[in-house]
Amino acid sequence: xxxxxxxxxxxxxxxxxxxxxxxxxxxxxxxxxxxxxxxxxxxxxxxxxxxxxxxxxxxxxxxxxxxxxxxxxxxxxxxxxxxxxxxxxxxxxxxxxxxxxxxxxxxxxxxxxxxxxxxxxxxxxxxxxxxxxxxxxxxxxxxxxxxxxxxxxxxxxxxxxxxxxxxxxxxxxxxxxxxxxxxxxxxxxxxxxxxxxxxxxxxxxxxxxxxxxxxxxxxxxxxxxxxxxxxxxxxxxxxxxxxxxxxxxxxxxxxxxxxxxxxxxxxxxxxxxxxxxxxxxxxxxxxxxxxxxxxxxxxxxxxxxxxxxxxxxxxxxxxxxxxxxxxxxxxxxxxxxxxxxxxxxxxxxxxxxxxxxxxxxxxxxxxxxxxxxxxxxxxxxxx
Numbered sequence: 002x003x004x005x006x007x008x009x010x011x012x013x014x015x016x017x018x019x020x021x022x023x024x025x026x027x028x029x030x031x032x033x034x035x036x037x038x039x040x041x042x043x044x045x046x047x048x049x050x051x052x053x054x055x056x057x058x059x060x061x062x063x064x065x066x067x068x069x070x071x072x073x074x075x076x077x078x079x080x081x082x083x084x085x086x087x088x089x090x091x092x093x094x095x096x097x098x099x100x101x102x103x104x105x106x107x108x109x110x111x112x113x114x115x116x117x118x119x120x121x122x123x124x125x126x127x128x129x130x131x132x133x134x135x136x137x138x139x140x141x142x143x144x145x146x147x148x149x150x151x152x153x154x155x156x157x158x159x160x161x162x163x164x165x166x167x168x169x170x171x172x173x174x175x176x177x178x179x180x181x182x183x184x185x186x187x188x189x190x191x192x193x194x195x196x197x198x199x200x201x202x203x204x205x206x207x208x209x210x211x212x213x214x215x216x217x218x219x220x221x222x223x224x225x226x227x228x229x230x231x232x233x234x235x236x237x238x239x240x241x242x243x244x245x246x247x248x249x250x251x252x253x254x255x256x257x258x259x260x261x262x263x264x265x266x267x268x269x270x271x272x273x274x275x276x277x278x279x280x281x282x283x284x285x286x287x288x289x290x291x292x293x294x295x296x297x298x299x300x301x302x303x304x305x306x307x308x309x310x311x312x313x314x315x316x317x318x319x320x321x322x323x324x325x326x327x328x329x330x331x332x333x334x335x336x337x338x339x340x341x342x343x344x345x346x347x348x349x350x351x352x353x354x355x356x357x358x359x360x361x362x363x364x365x366x367x368x369x370x371x372x373x374x375x376x377x378x379x380x381x382x383x384x
Contacts, residue, residue, distance in 0.1 A: 002059050002060055002064075004273070005053075005058045005059035005068075005271075006059065008049065008254075008273075009049055009058075009068060009071075009072070012042060012045050012046055012049060012072075012254075013046065013072075015042050015045075016039065016042040016043070016046060016075065019035050019036075019038040019039035019042055020035075020039050020178065020181075020198060020202075021035075021181070021185070022034075022035030022038075022039075023035040023036040023039050023197045023198050023201075023202065024178065024181055024182035024185055024186060024189075024194050024197055024198040025185050025186065026185060026186040026188075026189070032197045033197070033201070035197075036197045036198070036201040036202050036205070037201070037202070037205050039198075039202040039205075040201065040202035040203065040204065040205025040206045040208075040209070041205060041206075041209065041252075042075075043075045043076050043202055043203070043205075043206035044076075044205075044206050044209045044210060044255070045252065045254045045255065046072040046073075046075055046076070047072065047073065047076050047078070047206070047210070048254040048255065048257075048258050048272065049068065049072045049254070050068070050069045050071075050072040050073045050076075050078070050080075050083075051087075051258065051272075052271055052272050053065040053066070053068040053069045053072070054069045054080065054083060054084060054087065054088065055088070055268040055269060056269065057268065057269045057270060057271045057272075058271060066080060069083075070163070070166060073167070074167075074170055074171050074174055075171075075174065075206075076203075076206055076210075077141070077146060077167055077171040077175075077203075078141075078145045078146070078167065079145055079146055079148075079160060079163040079164050079166070079167050080163045080166075081159065081160045081162075081163040082144065082145050082146070082148060082153055082160055082163065082164070083145055085152055085153050085160075086140070086144050086145065086152075088268075089152075090102075090152065091103050092238075092265065092268055094232070094237065095218075095237035095238045095241050095242070095265060096218060096223070096224065096225045096226060096232075096236075096237040096241030096242075097225075097226050097227075097229065097232045097237055098225055098226065098227045098312070099227060100229075101237075102139075103214050103218060104135075104214055104215050104218055104219055105225065106127075106219070106225055106307065106308075106309055106310035106317075107123060107309050107310070108227070108309060108310060108311065108312055109309050109311065109318060109322045112309055112320065122138075124320065126139075127304065127307065127308050128304065129300075129301065129304055131211070131215070131304075132207075132208050132211035132212040132215060133204075133207075133208055133211075135211040135215075136207045136208075136210050136211040137207055141207070146164060146167055146168075147164060148160035148161065148164060175199055178194075178195065178198040178199050179191060179194060179195055179198070179199075181198070182194030182195070182197070182198050213255075213258065213259070216243060216245050216259070216295065216300075216303070217242055217243055217245065217259070217261045218241060218242060218243070219243075219303060219307040220243045220291050220293070220303055220306075220307065221302075221303065221306040221307065221317055221325065221326030221327075222291045222326070222329060223240070223241055223242070223243055223291055223329075224236065224240055224241060224315050224329045224331060225241065225310050225312065226241075226312065227312040228312070236331060237265075238262070238265035238266060239262055239265070239266065239282075239286060239289055239290070240289055240291075240329075240331065242261040242262050242265050242291070243261060243291045243292070243293070244259070244260055244261060244262055244279065244283070244290055244291065244292040244293075245259040245261070245292075245293065245294075245295050246259075246292070246293065246294040246295065247259060247295055248294065248295055248296060253272075253273070254272060257272035257273060257275045257276065258272060258275075260275040260276060260278075260279040262279060262282050262283075262286075262290055263275050263278035263279040263281075263282050266278075266282060305325065306325040306326050307325075308320050308325065309322075311324075314328050315328050315329040315331060316328040316329065
């Protein structure tokens with residue numbers, strides 16, 4: 002509890018400090034630096050909410066839920082809707098297209114059949130500047146503020162309190178930024194205050210979020226699946242994620258979340274313990290762990306390769322259908338592993354509250370009948 006509250010207090014203090022710097026009567030260039038830093042702090046607060054959303058930040062589910070609500074105010078996210086998108090869908094069916102829609106790649110046939118505007122949008126999404134707009138359009142309002150998506154609308158009454166919390170408390174904080182800026186810099190136009198104090202930081206946060214989830218689940222060696230019979234927990238959560246070594250080592254929360262295999266293997270591990278957990282996982286399943294050091298060159302290489310995905314051949318292709326990477330061998334399963342660990346399904350999900358079906362609005366599992374299979378547009382069905 003003490004460690005969690007200390008981390009929370011430090012990051013919220015830094016958030017308010019950088020927010021004040023973004024709207025203070027300082028040279029515009031200095032305001033912009035503070036605004037960018039404030040956007041990064043929104044992201045770091047979100048990472049605290051990510052851990053508390055997994056009940057992995059402090060002891061007690063109720064305490065974790067309220068911390069999630071508190072740190073989700075700056076990024077304007079509903080706690081309960083994030084729980085659906087992240088815990089009930091992304092973690093259960095990682096990299097299973099039609100269920101998990103986090104940067105899910107189109108197939109060549111799906112891309113060719115899409116309207117011209119949608120094809121153009123996909124080209125932008127999967128370009129160098131795609132993360133600038135991806136999270137705004139694909140996730141924020143339609144999935145994480147309003148309970149209007151197919152997987153949440155049947156339970157809209159359950160989500161309504163958190164949606165109202167975001168609208169009124171989060172909206173109140175946005176209005177307070179304008180008040181604070183007008184008080185600190187009364188000669189500055191309100192539009193410029195809001196640009197520096199809210200829009201620019203929010204854009205930075207959206208970019209960092211979209212970039213992070215792209216890097217975690219898109220790589221020439223990371224497979225995606227479109228057949229529930231072919232998908233396994235191990236295939237999605239170990240083969241389907243990437244360990245990203247950052248070029249800097251001064252943002253511990255961000256560094257921890259990029260150790261993604263251990264987090265997917267057991268989401269209840271706190272971020273500050275993922276380094277040790279990831280080391281043990283790499284030791285056991287070394288050949289199956291996709292790992293690379295992030296650089297501009299590496300990022301460009303991933304972007305060039307990861308346009309569309311051939312789900313039959315398990316191979317990344319470009320928009321013209323040409324292979325951009327070798328087919329992914331799904332039978333590798335840790336060639337350097339000890340023989341006693343080399344089994345057909347070497348890792349399975351741990352039992353726990355995230356695996357308990359909900360009484361209503363439950364997302365259909367891949368093993369259920371054809372009526373609960375994938376729907377057009379990549380949306381998971383809801384009962």
